[in-house]
C-alpha cells in the first residue's frame with residue numbers, strides 16, 4: 001500500500017500518523033496564564049531534542065476552528081512550562097485533563113490534581129509524578145496555518161525533579177519503578193513491557 005497525503009483528509013492522515021508513530025511518550029504540561037490561572041494538558045507529540053543545552057519539545061496543534069490551545073497561549077505569554085511524566089496510576093487523571101475547559105478554568109482544580117510549587121518557573125508541577133522538567137521557552141516553530149496547524153514548542157530544561165522512590169541503587173532512574181505510560185493509537189496506551197539490551201557498536 002502506498003498513500004499520497006495530499007489525497008487524504010486531515011483526519012485520515014492524522015489517524016495514519018498516530019496509529020503508526022508509537023508508542024509515544026506523554027508530556028503532561030502545566031502552564032499558568034498572565035492572570036495566574038493554572039492549566040494542565042497532555043501532549044504525545046513530545047520528545048527530547050539535545051542534552052546541551054538540555055532541550056525538549058512538544059507540539060500543541062490548533063483546534064479544529066484554528067484557535068490555539070490554552071497551553072500554547074500561556075506558553076506564548078509567559079515563556080514558561082513544566083513537563084510532568086505520567087505513571088500508570090495517574091493515567092485516568094491525565095486523560096481527564098485532555099477535556100476542553102473554558103480559558104482560565106484550571107484542570108488542576110476541576111479534576112483534583114495536586115499542584116506543587118516549582119523551583120524556577122511560575123507554573124506548578126504535578127504532585128506524585130516520577131519526573132518533572134521545569135522549562136523556559138526557547139522558541140516556537142510554526143507549521144502551517146488555521147485548523148489543526150502545528151506549533152513545535154522548544155523548551156530549555158532549567159530544573160529536573162525526580163521522585164527518590166523511582167531511583168535505582170546507582171541513583172539513576174529505574175524504568176520499571178517509573179512505570180511511565182505511552183500512547184499507542186488514538187485511545188490505546190502502553191506500559192513498559194519486557195526490556196531487551198543491545199550493546200552499541202564502537
Ligand SMILES: Cc1cc2nc3c(=O)[nH]c(=O)nc-3n(C[C@H](O)[C@H](O)[C@H](O)COP(=O)(O)O)c2cc1C
Nearest residue numbers: 041042043044045059060061069070071098099100
Ligand atoms: C494522551 C493524549 C495525548 C495528546 N496529545 C496531543 C498533542 O500532541 N497535541 C495536541 O495538540 N493535542 C494533544 N492532545 C489533546 C489535548 O490534550 C487537548 O486538546 C487539551 O484539551 C488541550 O488543553 P489546553 O487547551 O488546556 O491546552 C492529547 C490528548 C491526550 C489524551
